[in-house]
Amino acid sequence: MTTEATPLPGTGQPPAAQVRRVTDDLLRRTEHRLRSFLTAERTHRAAVDERAATAxxxxxxxxAAGGKRIRPAFCIAGYLAAGGDPHDPGIVAAAAGLEMLHVSALVHDDILDDSGRRRGQPTVHTVFSELHQTRGWQGESRRYGEGVAILVGDLALxxxxELMTQAPPALLTEWHALRSEVLIGQYLDVTAAAEFCVDPQLSRLIALIKSGRYTIHRPLVMGANAAQRPDLxxxxxxxxxxxxEAFQLRDDLLDAFGDSAQTGKPTGLDFSQHKMTLLLGWAMQRDEHIRALITEPGHTPEEVRARLLDTGVPHSVEQHIAGLVERGCAALAQAPVAPAWREELTAMAVRADRRTK
Known part of the structure; x- marks a missing residue:
């Protein structure tokens, strides 16, 4: 077993450029795999009934609306940092499978959060609700739209x-853990919102389970395992x-203070859905009035944002994010990977921390 993965031999490029080049190539192939898979599936379903192709x-x-593709990126990075063969189509299938799982989660999340936009476009349940209403079909438009979106999300799952069956078998144990874990994290998120009790420890646990492990940890390990490097x-x-976890906390800050034109989805959903984020948990520990601003009618998101800023908690969360990124990157210091990959993973962590969408 090798203990020091090396970047691909390039054409005179420095190691960092080689790393970026091969990663970008695999991400392009992943994108093509996703779209070609869906195109073939559409053709197959349309041959039965054109309505079936609508899903x-x-x-x-x-x-096609885009997205950060962060889970495929970290899976690919883990694989290449571990010395995996970039020409193996199995890692492309794995990366595509991770993104398709994420698409499933997004469709279902938008129903749970009653969100009207995703990636700058109307959400799936909104599109089908409006279709039902426009065509004057039988039944309730909202119920139809949400029912169809549940099925569309299940289809993506x-x-x-199906994509993951074409991936290296060594990553499947981690894949199964990731799938069940994110659903448990979502359940805890919904339950904590219903209870709406101040529990920063639970908020951090939810951030870890539904985002920390799902977004970065397990995709990275899946990639390493696919390259036969469980030692990483x-x-x-x-x-x-x-x-x-830092990635999820940045999401929380963007929901509270971000620009929906940049994020591609409505801001303030955590307020309206009573999500017990670490941001809100810490803020309510410092200012009990914030609970009333969120739970009682007649208050605007602008009032909540102003009160949150007065507590100083957003700055505390920023400091916590910086500490998490520093701690995470420090863990790479002794990892048996090439220096170019330590640099790339550090850069990926910083990009996740400083994003604006």
Missing amino acids: VDALSTLV VYSD AAAFATYGEAVG
């Missing part, structure tokens, strides 16, 4: 598994959980 079209639209699991777990 596939909804997924194709969401995939099935597709993610410990370092990647420490890095991934810390940077992944």
